[in-house]
Amino acid sequence: MAVSRLSITQTRAAGAAAKVAGVNSTSYSILSELSLDGWLTNGQIAERLGMSTGGVTPALDRLERSGFVERSPNPADRRSSVVSITPDGQDVLRQASELLASELEGFIDELDERDRETILRFLVQANDAYETVQERLDG
Secondary structure, eight states, rough: HHHHHHHHHHHHHHHHHHHOOOOOOOHHHHHHHHHSEEEEHHHHHHHHTOHHHHHHHHHHHHHHHTTTTEEEOOOOOSSSSEEEEEHHHHHHHHHHHHHHHHHHHHHHHTTTHHHHHHHHHHHHHHHHHHHHHHHHHOO
């Protein structure tokens, strides 16, 4: 239950930080995915966010008009395009991430070295477990 609560709270905090940085939570999620992979197709973004391509397209249009992403021809399939994050998009993502991290870093700095190592180990293992669940569910 505590892990689920943490996940929900983190999602809400990320949405609030994204809003302060100038984007909505969907845009923040898109920018986050693009920052991890460099570029993705509209379909890949939709799949990762659990949305339809019809729902992703307007969000991408807004991000492109704002200069946070750019579209270019897909080198593997000329019928589609790929989306990548721009330096301005990286700045927005960095600003939102810094807002999220500031409170956690203050809390973590107050811990002794042993507790920090334990928390870091837990976070790495929790992330690995979430990735394993995602891979299993995605098939």
